[in-house]
Amino acid sequence: MDAFFASVEQKVNPKLRGKPIAVIGSGGRTVVTTRSYEARKYGVKTGMNIYEAKKLCPDLILVVGDNEKYTYTCTELSVIYNRYTPDIEIYSIDEAFLDVTTTHHLFGGPEAIGSSIKKEVKDQFGINCTVGIAPNILMAKLASDIAKPDGLKWVKPEDAETLLKDLPVKELWGIGAATTERLEQLGIRTCAELGKAPVSLLRNKFGIIGEALKHMGQGHCDRPLIFKEEDPKSIGHSTTLAKDTSDREVINAELLKLSSMVGRRARKHGFVGKKVTLTVRYAGFETFTKQTTLQFHINSTHKIYHNAVDILDSIRLVDKVRLIGVSLSQLMRENEDQMALFNDDAKAKSMLKAVDSLNDKFGDFTVMWASHLKTMEPSNVISPAWKPGGVRNINIKK
Amino acid sequence: MKIGEDITVLAAFGMPYRIKPLSFTWSGRTIEIKEVTYTWKTKEGQKDLHHFSVTDGSTLFELTFDAVSLLWKIESVET
Helix, strand or coil, X not given: CCCHHHHHHHHHCHHHCCCCEEEECCCCCCEEXXXXXXXXXXXXXXXXXXXXXXXXXXXXXXXXXXHHHHHXXXXXXHHHHHCCCCXXXXXXXXXXXXXXXXXXXXXXXXXXXXHHHHHHHHHHHCXXXXXXXXXXXXXXXXXXXXXXXXXXXXXXXXXXXXXXXXXXXXXCCCCCHHHHHHXXXXXXXXXXXXXXXXXXXXXXXXXXXXHHHHHHHCCCCCCCCCCCCCCCCEEEEEEEEEEEECCHHHHHHHHHHHHHHXXXXXXXXXXXEEEEEEEEEECXXXXXXXXXXXXXXXCCHHHHHHHHHHHHHCCCCCCCEEEEEEEEEEEEECCCCCCCCCHHHHHHHHHHHHHHHHHHHHCCCCCCCHHHHHCCCCCCXXXXXXXXXXXXXXXXXX | CEEEEEEEEEEEEXXXXXXXXXXXXXXXXXXXXXXXXXEEEEEECCEEEEEEEEECCXXXXXXXXXXXXXXXXXXEEEC
16 A cells, blocks of 8 residues: 555545645654655655654644554455455555466456556545566565555566666665665675675675575565464563653553453463563663563463563663563463363453453453553554454554 | 534445445534545444544544444544
């Protein structure tokens, strides 16, 4: 999708159409999550704080994002994709890879599929998207980046060499600033140079990925699409507090809320975890994590919470806290048949089951710990890892 | 501005829109909808809520339709 969140907001509100807008979180200290193409002309970038953005573009209109609209749209977009192929990887909330190898002949070819999807997206949501078509996802992503906004580009195998000849390596998906800098140290600036570089040189500098980098320079990529989400390695939530604080009562209330969210998601998808990790970011952006490994696997809210609090108790906070996070890792599938060792565990499990089923029926946080009422409003910025299904599908509230 | 009041809505049900609000009465005034600018759906537990962002040409409203109670609400107004 082109400038996804901003495009949705411009479609929702006719007064925003054609104007420079930036979608921001709902917290007081938020950043630009997406900006319209009109705002990009002024140099407004994702991740900028609103003061920097306003300095570059004084007429910039700030719009608090509404994650419910975006997650719904993303889910509906996958319905459109499914009409053309069952082989889909939803890569992020606004990007998807479709393998049409076995279905394109039914729809008049890949280009016809691309055009049809663009039309359906425009007709149904009134927003634009760009389609890149190529023999692999590396080149398809490149084609899409080149064709933005509102474009369609098909890079055929015979076109790859010409396209990559003078293309800077940083334009390739997966080559970031650090890799670009290290390649430059080897005198490699273009994809063609990367493709021709000796494997031994690249291996020496980059280790095991050296050979893969050479292939990327040649426009090759053998990464298959990931159709089915793998079991997660961890389940976690974090929140930027409305204001920096050292107040342990406030921090503990946030920890309880985050532990509830982690526990509920783990129980919903049938996972238990053995490691609890606490993440703290100070006002000065210094961030650290501390973890504890337990003897047993858990997924109950109060056990996650108590372990997170124990970790926090073991730390001497040296500054006010800006962000706090809790995660559960070393996950395994929960064995429902496992009997609880102690009666209290069985009671707690039954209680959580009852709470979960009430929240399933009437909505999240219908039944909650009273301490949740002390929590501050979060900034409510959606994670880029959000997915329309599976364990990364988080019910987003406004 | 948040409102959250029950309202009466004249709507068309059927294809291709499924549900299309045409006008609504709020505070004794009937407002003709010129454009449904966006629609989306949320879940509150098992309950489906259909959201409609609509405009009369000058003001933007958010309406919701509760598929269980069959009631309409005006959720917010943005001038």
